[in-house]
Amino acid sequence: TQLLEQSPQFLSIQEGENLTVYCNSSSVFSSLQWYRQEPGEGPVLLVTVVTGGEVKKLKRLTFQFGDARKDSSLHITAAQPGDTGLYLCAGGLTGNQFYFGTGTSLTVIP
């Protein structure tokens, strides 16, 4: 069983379009992170959210942590080919472990 489910699993869009990726769970997390991973490389952290309802913006990327801290979303405005990659959410529960989501593979077509 996967603790964090991401949707959609695959997404292919045209440059300039907007998109939203979802990360859902039935568990409550103390913090949630979003990473981007490019082929042949390790994931790189984009953002950490810790408060229910928190919204963070990183240029064209907007991250939101659900009020109940069970879910999160990533919204990209005017997607560019450089946004192509695998987007992973990761949630922290008790202890020192992080649980990663299943990932969303995004392709932005020029």
Place this chain on the structure above:
Amino acid sequence: NAGVTQTPKFRILKIGQSMTLQCTQDMNHNYMYWYRQDPGMGLKLIYYSVGAGITDKGEVPNGYNVSRSTTEDFPLRLELAAPSQTSVYFCASSRGLKQETQYFGPGTRLLVL
């Protein structure tokens, strides 16, 4: 400052063989992690360490062993390789607990035949 380095980048093993995946970080981080990434399954934690001499199991520890004799190094040992261990393995380190950034290495691609 190289960050997190992993060796080898790619390895083919026969069933039953053993090998050690090396991981080194130069950021003086206390926390280190080993993950495996299978297609469509995200990353799963194998083992982690909160400091030299201290290790603990993650979600999927069976078939693996680790040791942490220094702050910098966190090797992962496969004793009897099985086809189910075919995966991409990532080592990561962080300064502290859950809100801290995890820095990942480039990964080791392992194929067990």
